[in-house]
Amino acid sequence: MDCIFCKIVDGQIPAKIIYQDNDYLTFLDISPVSQGHSLVIPKKHTVDFSSLTGAEAGALATTVLKVAKGIAQALGAAAYNLGLNNGQSAGQIVPHVHWHIIPRYPGDDLHLWPADAAESQRLDETFTKLKNIFQ
DSSP states (O other): OOOOHHHHHHTOOOOEEEEEESEEEEEEEESSSSSTTEEEESSSSSSSSSGOOOOHHHHHHHHHHHHHHHHHHHHSSEEEEOOOOOOOOGTTOOOSSOEEEEETTTOOOOOOOOOOHHHHHHHHHHHHHTTTTTT
């Protein structure tokens, strides 16, 4: 398999693994945006978050929560961001689902994405399209 994350799971590529269990693996990101920036992945190859079952997504989220709390405590992070890019258009570079844990520290100068003024003008239109999907 050509998946870089599967090669990490199989031990073919070294990684700084900080947590693993039977189903999930967490390792430090090689291009961190903050101290402790880590990735949580399922050991089973899954292309993206939408390909997970509800049970798999729940188990992944539970693992992310456990690891994020541990990282924040160990490194003294004031908070953390969680990021999951689902699909190439959303910025997913590696086609294996992975959830970023980005510890945050006072004065770290990391910024979230800015609001889109044009999209703010379309809130009613967007609401109309979406309001009945989950009812």
